[in-house]
Amino acid sequence: MSKNLLFIIGTRPELIKVFPIIQQLKKIGYPNYKIIATGQHKDLLTTYWKVFDITPDYELEIIKAGQNLTQLTSKAIVAIDDLLAKIKNEFSPDIIIAQGDTTTVMAAAMVAFYNQIKFAHIEAGLRSFNLNHPFPEEFNRKVASIVTDFHFAPTDVSKKNLIAENTTLSKIHVVGNTVIDTLHYFIHSNKLAQTEFSNIDLKKNLANIDDKLVLITCHRRENHHDLDELINAIEELSKKNADTIFIWPVHPNPNVKQRVETSNLSQLKNIIITAPLEYLDLLKVLQNCKIVISDSGGIQEEAPTFKVPVLILRETTERPEAVTLGISKLVGMNKNKIINSFNTFNPIFSQDFVNPYGDGNAAKKIVKILQG
Numbered sequence: 267m268s269k270n271l272l273f274i275i276g277t278r279p280e281l282i283k284v285f286p287i288i289q290q291l292k293k294i295g296y297p298n299y300k301i302i303a304t305g306q307h308k309d310l311l312t313t314y315w316k317v318f319d320i321t322p323d324y325e326l327e328i329i330k331a332g333q334n335l336t337q338l339t340s341k342a343i344v345a346i347d348d349l350l351a352k353i354k355n356e357f358s359p360d361i362i363i364a365q366g367d368t369t370t371v372m373a374a375a376m377v378a379f380y381n382q383i384k385f386a387h388i389e390a391g392l393r394s395f396n397l398n399h400p401f402p403e404e405f406n407r408k409v410a411s412i413v414t415d416f417h418f419a420p421t422d423v424s425k426k427n428l429i430a431e432n433t434t435l436s437k438i439h440v441v442g443n444t445v446i447d448t449l450h451y452f453i454h455s456n457k458l459a460q461t462e463f464s465n466i467d468l469k470k471n472l473a474n475i476d477d478k479l480v481l482i483t484c485h486r487r488e489n490h491h492d493l494d495e496l497i498n499a500i501e502e503l504s505k506k507n508a509d510t511i512f513i514w515p516v517h518p519n520p521n522v523k524q525r526v527e528t529s530n531l532s533q534l535k536n537i538i539i540t541a542p543l544e545y546l547d548l549l550k551v552l553q554n555c556k557i558v559i560s561d562s563g564g565i566q567e568e569a570p571t572f573k574v575p576v577l578i579l580r581e582t583t584e585r586p587e588a589v590t591l592g593i594s595k596l597v598g599m600n601k602n603k604i605i606n607s608f609n610t611f612n613p614i615f616s617q618d619f620v621n622p623y624g625d626g627n628a629a630k631k632i633v634k635i636l637q638g
């Protein structure tokens with residue numbers, strides 16, 4: 267008898283990275299799965315469900331303005347648990363599946379444990395070894411690991427991290443990162459090539475893009491208080507590189523949005539400050555970047571596919587593979603380091619270079635293992 271799979275998705279990266287698994291289930295005609303959207307990134311995700319052709323079966327509302335992390339966590343746990351109780355006669359999950367390191371993931375893992383349901387963790391074993399960087403994500407993924415029955419680790423580095431925590435070896439499966447499956451899908455199906463920019467600012471300004479773009483993103487909580495270092499670095503870089511266009515899709519978090527939008531940057535001709543980009547717009551920009559400046563986990567993984575180096579706005583990263591290969595560099599939120607590295611960091615990607623984060627077959631492997 268086939269197992270009932272319950273996916274719990276909260277944020278943008280979770281949807282992007284769960285998508286290929288759902289797609290694989292659709293492809294093989296697997297009927298017994300349901301999807302809960304917790305609403306952790308409700309606004310960021312409205313159009314994404316359509317892009318990925320996924321409709322959640324159940325929607326929760328765990329976000330409330332002014333809510334702190336404790337309140338969010340408790341609300342997520344209670345909301346998921348209540349829903350499980352409510353639907354138990356129509357759908358009783360054998361495995362709960364969540365991806366990454368958000369509050370949604372930690373809550374899903376805890377609810378699975380309390381209800382004695384098996385838990386599968388996608389992107390397992392990432393560690394920065396610093397509970398405050400990223401905050402609270404390092405904590406969230408460590409808690410999830412404690413109760414995980416299926417650790418889907420993206421790389422050998424993440425497998426080693428799990429082994430170092432005495433994880434049972436037979437529970438660890440190195441499958442690659444599903445984000446690469448998603449990328450491959452949009453590249454190989456030609457959807458990326460065939461889609462025009464949907465963002466008006468980009469449509470207007472990027473008619474002839476020629477690998478002269480620089481993408482900037484910044485959203486980590488621990489970086490909010492140093493945002494001026496980044497803003498000042500970008501201002502100086504844009505003045506010194508007049509032939510380059512700097513694109514900064516600003517995260518809706520009020521701590522970031524207000525500071526960036528009210529800075530001098532929007533006055534400068536070669537800077538585009540814009541709302542978060544649709545996934546395909548983001549990929550189109552990435553494809554034409556000469557360098558990325560970002561604290562995003564997903565973008566660190568995606569950029570190597572386009573042979574684009576990343577200056578990582580972090581002191582440490584749980585995705586060290588690209589840094590080890592010399593194609594990404596940790597620069598922190600430090601104006602001088604960002605500027606110096608922008609001017610000097612120019613790694614060469616060999617012709618046969620392959621992305622260290624995956625080969626695009628993770629979802630197939632995950633589905634096979636989950637089916638048992």
Ligand code: UDP
Nearest residue numbers: 279282515542543544545548562563564565
């Ligand atoms: N992303 C996007 N639009 C944007 C910025 C990011 O579609 O304006 C995508 C990006 O391609 C990546 C994911 O969102 O796949 C990363 O999300 P985020 O940086 O919010 O979270 P993290 O990966 O750091 O957890």
